[in-house]
Amino acid sequence: MTALTRRALLKTTVAAGLAGIGAATVGRLAGWAAAKPELLILKTASIEARLMDGAPTQNVLTYGEAGPPPVVRMRKGEPFAARLINGIDDPTTIHWHGIRVPNKMDGVPFLIQPYVYQGDHFDYAFTPPDAGTFWYHPHCNTLIQMGHGLTGVIVVENPKDPAFDAEMVINLRDWRLGDDGQFIEAFRPRDAAKAGTFGTVRTANWLEQPQFDAPAGGLVRLRAAITDVTRIYAFRVDGAEAAVIALDGNPVPQRFTPDALQIGPGQRLELAIRMP
Ligand SMILES: [Cu+2]
Incomplete structure (x- = not known):
């Protein structure tokens, strides 16, 4: 066995x-x-x-x-x-x-x-x-x-990257769905003239309230991509130590703690998180 x-x-x-x-x-x-x-x-x-x-x-x-x-x-x-x-x-x-x-x-x-x-x-x-x-x-x-x-x-x-205890890949996006769960019009002119037409349902990996497991005390690499067409996200990590290590595929010159860090459509964020 x-x-x-x-x-x-x-x-x-x-x-x-x-x-x-x-x-x-x-x-x-x-x-x-x-x-x-x-x-x-x-x-x-x-x-x-x-x-x-x-x-x-x-x-x-x-x-x-x-x-x-x-x-x-x-x-x-x-x-x-x-x-x-x-x-x-x-x-x-x-x-x-x-x-x-x-x-x-x-x-x-x-x-x-x-x-x-x-x-x-x-x-x-x-x-x-x-x-x-x-x-x-x-x-x-x-x-x-x-x-x-x-x-x-x-x-x-990158084969030369330091090893992490776990990696999570998160795809963040909205969906334009009605109460019946079916697609509604993709955009509305009056929204398009302002901040854009937001989705009605927000998901990570197609799940509304996902929960992922990671090893206690482990160092986790979280990769998030905003694949939405409109929504800007503000990131903060609660309950664990976290540092931004890369943005849009580029390592950041200096690591920093995300605090309402804004990331828009098409952008990517990589975090190193030390699990409690
Ligand atoms: Cu693109």
Whole structure:
């Protein structure tokens, strides 16, 4: 029988809580040593998902078959390859937000690649030059495709990074849902003329009030990406020591304690948290 350490168990719990790591990603983890990277399949799908109390939401978009888009893991300086397969009735592409990629891999239709129509695919291949937290999303009909769910987090690991006891990856975003749990109009002109049209339901990893486990006394690396199209977040950490270690994929010159630190759409925050 395999002996499971407490730490391994806790890591398993965190991974299960994040509910986004697909089989293909796991395959890639196993394939790191190989010269040719294993192809990560990212297939768009329209699914049903429970984003709030009450009825599940119809026509939620994701990569994969269920739940949020997977956390895509890459390694700094190592080749990465992914195949976008379009399973939805709307042309799409993938833009790797914040990663310095060759222009032809940047996912902007017509400018550098054709639309990927339903049933078609497009292969992306590049070597990320920088470590950090990034995110991915379509560059087509973005208000609808992103608004309905197509926003995922990318972690580019640096093999030279110090080890943490646990890592949490959090995808923060809103949804424009009515009382019946179904999508309502994506934006309202009178809101668009002010601060923007906010969602009605706020989630982390598609959950309204998520709770994640971490080892007591452990040093946790928290990676948060704001993949919302409108909302600005203010961060503070209660009940534990925390330091900002990176912003938007760049290490900060000097660590600081977040105190109502404001982070807007598209931005990423990395914290080191010492659990009580
Ligand atoms: Cu972007």
